[in-house]
Amino acid sequence: MTVDFAAIVALLLIAAAVLSWILVHWGRDRKLDSRFKFVSAEYFKGLNFLLNEEPDKALEVFIRVAEVDSDTVETHFALGNLFRRRGEVDRAIRIHQNLIARPNLTRAHRAQALYELAQDYLRAGLLDRAESILHELLDMPHYTEPALRSLISLYEQQKDWEQAIAMRRRLQVLTGSFEEETIAQYFCELAQGAMTSKDMALTNRFLKRAQSHDPNCARANLLLAQMAEASQDWTRSQRYYREVLEHEIRYASEVLPALVRVTRQMDGEASLETLLRKLRRDNPQVPGYLAIAAILNPELDDPVSQDCVADYLRTEPSLGGLYEMFVSFARRNGVSNLSDMEPLKIAVRNLLKSAPRYRCEECGFRSKTLYWQCPSCKTWNRTMPFHEITFAAIGHSSSA
Numbered sequence: 536m537t538v539d540f541a542a543i544v545a546l547l548l549i550a551a552a553v554l555s556w557i558l559v560h561w562g563r564d565r566k567l568d569s570r571f572k573f574v575s576a577e578y579f580k581g582l583n584f585l586l587n588e589e590p591d592k593a594l595e596v597f598i599r600v601a602e603v604d605s606d607t608v609e610t611h612f613a614l615g616n617l618f619r620r621r622g623e624v625d626r627a628i629r630i631h632q633n634l635i636a637r638p639n640l641t642r643a644h645r646a647q648a649l650y651e652l653a654q655d656y657l658r659a660g661l662l663d664r665a666e667s668i669l670h671e672l673l674d675m676p677h678y679t680e681p682a683l684r685s686l687i688s689l690y691e692q693q694k695d696w697e698q699a700i701a702m703r704r705r706l707q708v709l710t711g712s713f714e715e716e717t718i719a720q721y722f723c724e725l726a727q728g729a730m731t732s733k734d735m736a737l738t739n740r741f742l743k744r745a746q747s748h749d750p751n752c753a754r755a756n757l758l759l760a761q762m763a764e765a766s767q768d769w770t771r772s773q774r775y776y777r778e779v780l781e782h783e784i785r786y787a788s789e790v791l792p793a794l795v796r797v798t799r800q801m802d803g804e805a806s807l808e809t810l811l812r813k814l815r816r817d818n819p820q821v822p823g824y825l826a827i828a829a830i831l832n833p834e835l836d837d838p839v840s841q842d843c844v845a846d847y848l849r850t851e852p853s854l855g856g857l858y859e860m861f862v863s864f865a866r867r868n869g870v871s872n873l874s875d876m877e878p879l880k881i882a883v884r885n886l887l888k889s890a891p892r893y894r895c896e897e898c899g900f901r902s903k904t905l906y907w908q909c910p911s912c913k914t915w916n917r918t919m920p921f922h923e924i925t926f927a928a929i930g931h932s933s934s935a
């Protein structure tokens with residue numbers, strides 16, 4: 536018996552016990568007395584069907600009881616939720632529809648039944664029906680926030696970004712929560728749609744809207760940089776790539792190869808060296824990221840990048856053992872020029888490439904692809920590049 540199943544059986548037993556107690560204490564009225572006896576007997580019958588794993592027969596009994604007495608409403612909610620959690624959505628829908636159809640249901644219970652029915656429809660993928668009920672619930676004070684959150688999830692599933700923006704704005708006003716970063720992500724989604732349709736003016740407009748909601752939005756800056764690069768506007772492209780680095784250095788391994796490419800197009804090698812030296816001077820984290828970017832991208836072969844690679848291979852604690860092995864192997868084989876670390880670089884490149892490259896800061900989900908919305912916890916803008924050299928990880932990473 537699962538925990539859920541055990542819980543609902545216990546709940547039904549309590550309900551039956553309460554009914555029996557009522558029967559004893561207020562059972563003077565014969566009409567009432569016979570009604571409670573019927574309810575009590577029917578409950579035990581339904582319980583028996585549940586224990587024998589005959590949910591359809593149990594469902595029939597409980598729905599019949601529901602027509603008789605309104606005190607059993609909470610039990611029906613519990614039963615409906617149990618069916619939904621077990622994946623038996625059709626049964627959950629029948630229970631909640633039956634509750635809504637009852638004329639004597641209180642307003643609060645009706646709203647609750649509507650909300651539960653909407654969750655059933657969402658679970659069943661009947662998004663149109665769920666949407667219609669959730670909009671009805673927006674006007675019911677206790678359900679406005681949960682209905683908004685369900686609608687946001689629904690519109691995200693449908694990729695209806697305009698509606699998702701409208702719902703996030705409403706949620707922000709209602710709860711005071713900060714939704715601006717996520718709204719910026721929705722505008723980036725719209726921009727990517729426009730980009731696919733090759734409508735560059737519209738893409739640009741959506742990206743500007745994204746920036747108006749989140750001025751540090753790395754995704755918007757990356758897309759603007761890529762657009763400018765595609766149209767050979769090197770200066771603009773370089774500016775946007777640098778914006779990304781300024782606000783979020785952890786995207787360095789994504790941005791640096793592009794930044795190097797664009798800078799070379801602008802002014803050649805001398806200008807590139809000046810830029811990289813400046814970046815290295817301004818931020819102490821840059822050398823490490825530049826080293827990783829250069830290990831992963833052989834085209835980063837300029838002197839500054841290669842200096843960073845050499846330092847990284849010599850000093851990175853997780854590579855200590857590997858570096859010692861490399862040195863002793865080279866000496867045994869009479870190699871005197873230890874500055875040529877190409878074999879070590881290739882080994883580290885393979886290690887880096889075999890491990891996941893991104894991690895969600897909310898739930899820890901790891902992947903080899905950069906997802907702006909985490910596929911696991913559905914949070915936006917929390918997946919960050921990360922580089923981990925784990926020798927044991929090769930061959931059985933949980934990457935996607």
Ligand SMILES: [Zn+2]
Nearest residue numbers: 895898909912
């Ligand atoms: Zn996550």
